[in-house]
Amino acid sequence: MIMMDRPAMILYAHGARDARWAEPFELLLGRxxxxxxxxxxxxxxxxxxxxxxxxxxxxxxxxxxxTIRIVPLFFGRGGHLREDFPRQMAAVRAALPxxxxxxVEAAGEAPAVLEALAEFALAGLE
Numbered sequence: 001m002i003m004m005d006r007p008a009m010i011l012y013a014h015g016a017r018d019a020r021w022a023e024p025f026e027l028l029l030g031r032x033x034x035x036x037x038x039x040x041x042x043x044x045x046x047x048x049x050x051x052x053x054x055x056x057x058x059x060x061x062x063x064x065x066x067t068i069r070i071v072p073l074f075f076g077r078g079g080h081l082r083e084d085f086p087r088q089m090a091a092v093r094a095a096l097p098x099x100x101x102x103x104v105e106a107a108g109e110a111p112a113v114l115e116a117l118a119e120f121a122l123a124g125l126e
Contacts, residue, residue: 008040008065010056013073014080015045022049025073040065046080046088053088057096067100075108 011032013025025043032041040063044056051059053070060068070089074081093101107113 005066006038006040007067007069008042008060008063010042010044010053010060010068010070011073012044012046012053012070012085015047015049017048019049028073046084053085054092054095057092057099057101061096061099066098067102069102069104071104072106074106077106077109081106 009032011025011029013022015022022043022045029041029043032039040060042051042056042060044051044053046053057068072081072085089101089103093099108117
């Protein structure tokens with residue numbers, strides 16, 4: 001396997017029993033790919049849907065990726081990000097010690113996302 005000196009990204013969402021729930025995340029994945037076609041990017045789910053975080057990270061590592069940024073697509077840091085995600089992340093790190101992982105804040109805690117949601121909520125009221 002050839003090691004790549006370029007980053008990859010995992011968009012990490014909760015998941016749901018109804019696969020249609022993932023449609024907005026698939027649209028987001030497509031938008032990220034449009035904006036950065038050279039960036040390997042994939043979805044992973046905490047629960048219910050596949051692939052999970054481990055499978056997604058392993059698939060990227062199999063391509064020679066050695067740096068992966070994980071973007072939690074959660075509104076805030078509730079129990080899943082405080083408890084479940086760290087357990088999953090520890091298992092992924094143990095399985096892929098050659099890969100460096102960077103985890104960013106929950107999407108809903110980012111000022112730009114909050115601003116966009118405020119604008120969305122207020123749209124059409126004037």
